[in-house]
């Protein structure tokens with residue numbers, strides 16, 4: 001208990017020390033993941049914290065001009081993506097990347113964003129809040145808005161025994177995000193014993209995915225991703241406008257590498273890739289079948305293969321079996 005209190009106190013201290021910087025930059029150039037995870041993570045399923053986080057997630061008080069909330073770019077009905085190639089933020093500004101799904105985001109808590117540059121869900125909240133193209137705002141000013149609202153004041157005190165502040169906002173939203181679990185797809189039913197949950201086309205596609213083709217070299221595990229940083233040959237030689245992981249490490253060997261995305265609910269999260277440059281699953285398969293573009297950092301797993309129209313349909317049908325209808329129809 002004492003140790004826990006001490007750790008909590010230290011966490012607060014570290015948080016506010018960082019927070020008080022004039023130009024507070026929470027994203028270290030080379031994130032020391034274990035250091036941050038120790039202090040920033042709060043694995044609480046406390047329903048009051050989750051409720052508070054949920055309200056904030058859907059509330060446009062988060063943005064300077066009240067025009068958007070987190071859910072503007074992370075829509076529950078689209079598995080928390082926005083259907084756009086690249087997201088659009090405050091004053092219709094375009095954000096540099098495609099909005100990823102937040103389904104099971106808890107499983108990649110130590111390496112968020114397409115470059116894995118953000119080491120915890122708590123810290124991640126700061127990015128959209130401060131980004132000039134997203135909320136263009138300030139956690140302290142969000143806290144001031146919350147203090148004028150009786151219900152937020154009440155929830156904040158009940159959850160954290162303190163009036164709204166940046167700590168409360170970041171932690172509550174992270175708690176809510178950790179509840180976004182998607183594990184009720186047809187594939188899940190199949191894997192947990194209902195062998196009829198997949199039709200024959202989907203079973204053929206599953207075999208292609210796991211056995212005949214190389215997809216599961218990177219898209220494996222319960223989220224169909226090992227969350228490693230890879231180059232899958234999207235562009236020839238050099239990517240336009242985004243060097244991926246190299247933005248974090250400055251290492252040439254990391255140029256144009258991006259996080260392998262989860263494929264859960266992938267049939268409803270188009271357009272695809274970090275820049276939303278591929279619109280359909282069919283085109284994604286064509287990309288892999290072509291062997292990808294020539295690039296010095298392209299993974300050696302990405303090689304050209306032959307696939308006939310029926311097999312292509314099988315593979316897409318399998319990917320459709322990863323859609324979790326209960327997850328995307330949940331009301332908040």
Ligand code: HEC
Nearest residue numbers: 069070073087088089095097098099100112113114128134
């Ligand atoms: C203007 C659109 C927009 C808004 C508003 C927005 N996001 Fe995002 N979100 C994105 C984009 C784009 C990315 C990918 C960023 C990157 O990789 O650099 C992202 C990434 C994330 C990630 C990392 C997911 C992963 O797979 O790595 C989390 C978590 C997240 N957002 C949560 C939030 C929360 C919480 C809010 C509100 C406080 C929010 N977002 C507001 C567009 C948005």
Ligand code: HEC
Nearest residue numbers: 214215217218230232258259260261272273274288299301
């Ligand atoms: C070497 C690792 C690797 C292998 C093998 C691989 N992928 Fe990927 N996949 C990635 C990476 C990395 C991305 C994201 C690339 C980017 O955004 O620039 C991605 C993106 C995708 C996406 C888009 C998902 C989204 O939400 O944007 C789909 C769909 C996909 N892969 C399917 C497949 C299929 C099907 C196969 C097998 C034919 C396969 N992948 C093989 C690494 C891999």
